[in-house]
Amino acid sequence: MVQNQPDDDGTSVVSAGESGGISSPDARPRIRLNSSKAVKGMGSFVIRNKLRAGTALTRVPSRSRENSSGRHLTTSKLRWGKGNRVAHMRKNREHSFTLAADDEDAMAGVPFDPLALLRNTPPTDAVPVQLRHGRMFRGWDSFVLELRAETVLLYEPSVGEWQESENYTSLVGLFSLMGTRVSRKDSSTVRVRKDGESSTIDLRFSTDQLASQWEELLSVTAGVRVVGVSDFHVIAAIGKGASGSVFLVRDMKTGSKLALKAIEKKHSVFESRSSHRHAVDERLVMGLTDGHKCFVQLRYAFQTKRKIYLATEFCEGGDVFYYIMQNNGGLDEERACFIAAEVVLALEKLHEIGIIYRDLKPENILLDAEGHIRIADFGLCKLLKDEKLTNTGTVSPVSPEATSFFATSPSAARPSVGAPSTAKEADRREKGRLRRTKTVCGTHSYVAPEMLKPGGYDQSIDVWCLGIFIYHIMVGRPPFDAQDIDEVKKQFEDFDVPYYDDIMSTDAMSLLKGLLQLNVTKRLGCGSSGIAGIKHHPFFRDIDWSLLAARKGKHAGGLFTGPYAKPPTASNAGDSRNVSHDSGSGRGDASHDKEVVSPVSGLSDKVVFLDNKSEDDKKLLRNFDLSEWAHVKMEDDKDEPTYGDGKLFPVFKARKREMDVDYIANFSFCCASSRQFEH
Numbered sequence: 001m002v003q004n005q006p007d008d009d010g011t012s013v014v015s016a017g018e019s020g021g022i023s024s025p026d027a028r029p030r031i032r033l034n035s036s037k038a039v040k041g042m043g044s045f046v047i048r049n050k051l052r053a054g055t056a057l058t059r060v061p062s063r064s065r066e067n068s069s070g071r072h073l074t075t076s077k078l079r080w081g082k083g084n085r086v087a088h089m090r091k092n093r094e095h096s097f098t099l100a101a102d103d104e105d106a107m108a109g110v111p112f113d114p115l116a117l118l119r120n121t122p123p124t125d126a127v128p129v130q131l132r133h134g135r136m137f138r139g140w141d142s143f144v145l146e147l148r149a150e151t152v153l154l155y156e157p158s159v160g161e162w163q164e165s166e167n168y169t170s171l172v173g174l175f176s177l178m179g180t181r182v183s184r185k186d187s188s189t190v191r192v193r194k195d196g197e198s199s200t201i202d203l204r205f206s207t208d209q210l211a212s213q214w215e216e217l218l219s220v221t222a223g224v225r226v227v228g229v230s231d232f233h234v235i236a237a238i239g240k241g242a243s244g245s246v247f248l249v250r251d252m253k254t255g256s257k258l259a260l261k262a263i264e265k266k267h268s269v270f271e272s273r274s275s276h277r278h279a280v281d282e283r284l285v286m287g288l289t290d291g292h293k294c295f296v297q298l299r300y301a302f303q304t305k306r307k308i309y310l311a312t313e314f315c316e317g318g319d320v321f322y323y324i325m326q327n328n329g330g331l332d333e334e335r336a337c338f339i340a341a342e343v344v345l346a347l348e349k350l351h352e353i354g355i356i357y358r359d360l361k362p363e364n365i366l367l368d369a370e371g372h373i374r375i376a377d378f379g380l381c382k383l384l385k386d387e388k389l390t391n392t393g394t395v396s397p398v399s400p401e402a403t404s405f406f407a408t409s410p411s412a413a414r415p416s417v418g419a420p421s422t423a424k425e426a427d428r429r430e431k432g433r434l435r436r437t438k439t440v441c442g443t444h445s446y447v448a449p450e451m452l453k454p455g456g457y458d459q460s461i462d463v464w465c466l467g468i469f470i471y472h473i474m475v476g477r478p479p480f481d482a483q484d485i486d487e488v489k490k491q492f493e494d495f496d497v498p499y500y501d502d503i504m505s506t507d508a509m510s511l512l513k514g515l516l517q518l519n520v521t522k523r524l525g526c527g528s529s530g531i532a533g534i535k536h537h538p539f540f541r542d543i544d545w546s547l548l549a550a551r552k553g554k555h556a557g558g559l560f561t562g563p564y565a566k567p568p569t570a571s572n573a574g575d576s577r578n579v580s581h582d583s584g585s586g587r588g589d590a591s592h593d594k595e596v597v598s599p600v601s602g603l604s605d606k607v608v609f610l611d612n613k614s615e616d617d618k619k620l621l622r623n624f625d626l627s628e629w630a631h632v633k634m635e636d637d638k639d640e641p642t643y644g645d646g647k648l649f650p651v652f653k654a655r656k657r658e659m660d661v662d663y664i665a666n667f668s669f670c671c672a673s674s675r676q677f678e679h
Contacts (some may be wrong), residue, residue, distance in 0.1 A: 003590050008210060020308045080107030085259065093321060096242045096380060099440040101486070105334050112270055117280045118174075118666040119150040119162065121287070127214065128157060130204040133651050140204060145170060148541040149180050149287065150221055150645065151666045164370040169654060178668050182215060190215045192222070199650040224670035225253075226646070227300045228639035229309070232260055235617055237632035239319075239623050243379050243469040245266045248314060248621065257332065257620060258299055262634065269308060278379045279308060283667055285378040286310065288353055290671070293551060294346035295365060295375040301669035303644050304637050308667060315374050317367025317560065320473060326623075329476030333508055335564050336474045339365070341543045342373040342445070343466065347665035348531050353460045356382050358442050360465035362472060367623075371558025381444060384435045384458065400452060442480040449492050449518050454487070463534075467515025474503060479516075480522060492518065511539040557583040644668060 007185045084183065113119075117439060126146040131154065132139065138555040142163070143154040152175050155161060155211045159170040185191040187208045192201040204643070205211040232249040235257070239246035244263035263269060267278040289295040298313040317323070320339065322332060331339070343365065350357055359380040366374045436456035440447075448464035450457040472478045497516055499509045514537070516525030535545055547553040613621065643660075645668040652659075659665065 001063060002194060004057040006621050011335055072391050093443060094361070094443050094465075096441065096443050111661050112273075112276050112667050114661070114663045115282055116276070117664050118151060118153075120280070120284050121151075121666055123148050125217065126160070127210060128206065131651075132202045132204070133199065145203065147217065147221070149666055150224075150668055150670075151176050151648065152218075154651070158264055163562075171654045172663075173651040173653050174648060175651045176645040176666075176668070177218060178224065178670075179226045180222040180649065182222045184211070184215055187211065190218065192218065194649050201650055216567050226302075226668070227302055227311070227670070229302075229304065229637045232258070232311070234260075234634045235240045235613065236621060236624075236626055237629040237634070238621070238626075240632045241377060241379070243278070245634070246634075247634055248617075249311070257314045257617075258311045259296075259314045261312070263310075265303075265305075265307055269664075274441075278381075279663065281381050281383060282378040283308075283310070283664070283669075284383065285350075285355055286312075287669065289349070289378075292346075292349055293549075294342060294349065294373060296374045296376060297671070298669060300670045301667055303664060303667050304640060305372060305643055305662065306386070306637055308664065312376070313368075313374075314620065315366035315368045315376075316620045316623065317369060317371055319363055319376075320365040320367065320373070321362035322623060322625060323367060323559075324473055329622065330503065331473050333503075333505055335559060336470060336508075337539060337543065338372055338559065338562075338564060339473060340466070340470045341545075343375070343469065343538055343546055344531060344534055344540075345545070345549055346373070346375045347466065348460050349379075351462070351530055354384055357460050357462050357465070358382060358383060358436075359446075360462060360469050360675065361443050361446055362469070365469075367559065369561065371560035371564075382437050382439070384437060420679070440485065443482065444488055445478040445480050446487045447482070449486075450520055452489060452492075459530065460520045460523060460526045461530060463515055463523055466525070466531075466534075467512055470508075471497075471512055474498065474508065505539075507537070507539040507541075511537050573607070 023233075103325075124147040128142070129145040130140040130142055131145075132141070142157045144157055144159075146153045146155065147421045153162070153171060154173040156170050156172060157504070161170065163170040167187075175192075180192050180194045182317055183191050183193075188204070188205050188211045190203045190211055203214070205214060209299050229435055231252050233252055235248040236252060237245060238248050238259065246261045249258055249260040252255070263279065268275055268593075270276055283301060286296075286298040286301075290298060291596055296315065297312060299313060300309075302309050343360070346362075347357060357375070357378075359377065364375065364377045366376050368374055436458050438454075438456040442451070442461075442465070446465045446468045448457065448461040452466075453459055468478050468480075471579060480491045482491060495518060497512070499512065501509065504512075511524070511534075515534075517523040520526050524537065525531045527533050535543075544553065544555065548555040557563065628662065643664070645666065648665070
């Protein structure tokens with residue numbers, strides 16, 4: 001049965017029942033609704049998602065509106081309303097996907113490259129050196145020594161850099177500094193040794209000054225902690241994605257709480273070329289974003305024969321997806337603007353480095369203790385810079401000082417980027433745009449139209465995803481629903497985004513229409529200034545970008561501690577039936593007064609999952625739905641000291657020895673050895 005009842009403001013509230021129609025006793029225009037979607041022609045307020053019996057829709061008098069295609073239509077307008085926001089918000093997480101890249105079949109049967117990560121890791125510096133090692137080099141042999149993260153590479157002195165073809169490599173040898181000790185043997189010689197190893201490596205430099213500088217540089221990298229599986233105690237599972245599982249763990253040595261991501265090698269990393277590239281790029285990007293406030297910070301990285309592990313800081317605020325659910329399905333515009341602004345800063349930094357993110361969604365945006373965002377899960381990132389990166393994320397020579405090999409040896413200097421092959425490529429470089437890639441990946445409801453075109457795509461895809469993301473956190477669900485690529489294509493064939501002016505301001509709708517342009521050349525944030533152009537939109541008029549980047553002044557606090565309305569925070573981890581407004585630090589202390597808000601349907605009581613947790617752990621897990629991950633378990637694994645980067649000592653002869661096919665060189669990481677870039 002469908003009824004029409006007057007509302008307080010004089011408009012009509014209609015309920016769509018099983019009949020799928022709307023009847024009205026008055027003379028106002030009728031609206032026919034299909035049970036699964038609104039009929040095309042209802043203007044910019046088309047409802048594309050399934051309507052449930054009893055859903056409240058508000059109708060206002062007819063007016064001329066402009067839909068997303070630019071046509072002016074005289075329609076009756078539908079308002080979203082709080083009731084619809086709760087009923088129709090997305091309650092299930094949407095997993096990421098990857099379709100095989102164009103080169104997948106061509107590379108079939110070719111072994112995976114163990115040095116893939118090492119090739120892409122930016123060099124810190126390089127210098128001519130003489131090396132002596134008893135087992136391999138009985139006398140002093142000349143090389144060009146280059147430091148990349150925790151690994152030292154040795155090149156032919158006549159070449160001085162990594163050059164490789166099918167039958168030739170300029171890389172003579174390499175060794176890892178992880179777990180080693182660096183000392184001064186004499187005024188111009190530095191010695192590298194490892195506990196438990198009888199062999200030593202002596203490096204002789206041309207001057208005492210160079211020896212001192214490199215002793216300091218190598219010591220910082222060498223004097224770090226080597227960790228393994230046995231160093232962590234699992235507290236609880238807190239997430240699971242397409243490639244791996246995430247656990248809250250306790251560092252057995254320091255007592256600190258970290259998030260540990262475990263990824264299977266056989267079924268994830270080495271399942272395909274694409275999955276291998278994603279694993280390599282994720283580790284690379286986490287190193288390049290070290291020290292930047294908008295990204296989850298990597299603390300340790302290590303590998304076993306079965307898995308790779310990434311230990312990061314633990315963000316106790318949970319993810320934005322869960323945060324939306326705790327806020328009745330959507331955020332007010334003030335908080336949505338704050339989150340979007342910090343995401344803009346993060347994407348801007350990635351694009352400066354030469355990286356596209358490709359998987360922006362609420363599930364991948366975490367919140368720290370203060371409520372600032374941290375982008376996580378870099379598994380689908382892609383490095384698109386033409387130039388070779390340095391550890392600062394720039395493309396300038398590795399070191400401008402006279403002590404640098406690249407500055408003092410023009411004949412061996414690292415070559416600059418080659419001339420553009422086409423006029424189109426030259427134009428792209430002039431406009432500061434990145435190279436293009438063609439892999440179809442991400443999340444179905446966030447897929448950008450250019451991703452499905454044969455010409456490939458660049459950073460424009462992140463701008464599109466930003467528009468979908470802002471829409472999602474305001475409305476409670478994306479504007480599109482798709483389960484596969486065919487459904488995505490259908491959405492673009494009949495493209496029409498519904499906007500709701502009862503929960504969106506004029507500026508918000510203007511921003512979303514600018515970001516969700518099918519034509520990349522007309523899309524906001526895809527011009528010559530890149531994503532930075534979005535900052536000038538009126539939607540962000542209250543954002544002071546310099547203060548936000550520094551997290552000072554009015555932007556010093558986040559969603560939990562700043563000037564924004566205090567968000568509901570589960571008083572017990574995942575217990576959505578008792579939601580509190582924390583008047584203090586945003587940590588949900590039981591001593592604060594609590595205001596009970598409406599429960600979120602679909603969530604159950606998860607307090608039982610905390611019975612065996614300490615009070616501190618309960619507080620840390622208050623913003624996580626533990627029942628959602630109750631089925632996720634940490635499988636047994638063991639450390640092998642002779643496996644991983646530990647095997648790269650003493651010098652590993654690159655020309656004569658082969659590495660294990662399931663090994664990723666230079667994967668090991670310790671935060672104490674990172675060189676932070678300026679931000």
